[in-house]
Amino acid sequence: MTTVFVNGACGRMGQAVLKAVQEDKDLTLVGACDIHGGADTGSLVGLPANGVLVETDLAAALARLQPEVMIDFTRPDVVFDNVMTALAHKVSPVVGTTGLSEEQKSEIRKAAEVNNTPAFIAPNFAIGAVLLMVLSKQAAKYMPDVEIIELHHDNKLDAPSGTAIQTAAMIAEVRAEHKQGHPDEKEKLSGARGADYEGMHIHSVRLPGYVAHQEVIFGGLGQTLTIRHDSLNRESFMPGVCLAAKKVRGLRGLTIGLDQLLEF
Incomplete structure (x- = not known):
């Protein structure tokens, strides 16, 4: 099973991701982060309490929990730093937040190669x-x-x-x-x-x-x-998010676009 950390967990997309990860038999939720910390990640989305609480310090949580994957649905002004923090801890970021510049994507690609940790970005997970x-x-x-x-x-x-x-x-x-x-x-x-x-x-x-x-x-x-x-709702993105979380560790460097994971 793939261990997953959700960043931006208390936002609308973050909560949808929390629920989808907990309901996927091949994924294990090990942690979450948001500027609003403290909530139980099960209770937050209407599932049974699981004891996994939302934290506020991303770097500290990643260092302690060492998840395989970090799913990030935060904001354009913070997502780049989040991704670089994940890669520095050898955690594979799966990013749904848009707004990254070409220069930032280039830096992410370099960091993924230097840390031998694959990264995945999709402008749309539907x-x-x-x-x-x-x-x-x-x-x-x-x-x-x-x-x-x-x-x-x-x-x-x-x-x-x-x-x-x-x-x-x-x-x-x-x-x-x-x-x-x-x-x-x-x-x-x-x-x-x-x-x-x-x-x-x-x-x-x-x-x-x-x-x-x-x-x-x-x-x-x-x-x-x-x-x-x-x-029509945020659940439409969840099959793609979960697919990327399961496959990202088998990729190399930076991969952009869910089409790269599908067969045509």
């Missing part, structure tokens, strides 16, 4: 969202004019979402960079056409009521194609 990205990459070979609309709850801190950026990056692998729309188009309001990723436009919506949703819209002569994925 298997349906991964299929959306894979299918979008295939479609872009034949319909290269594409725009992305991502919709999330209004407490999400980064925009565009990591899923949207990863989708655009995968499409860019098979699509020649080119500007879309009329060459003389002008925005009457700055940002009206969204963010630009190698000529593709990405639009971010933030409203209460949403969880995580994305549309990839392709346009062609006399036709359009829309691929959409909807996460």
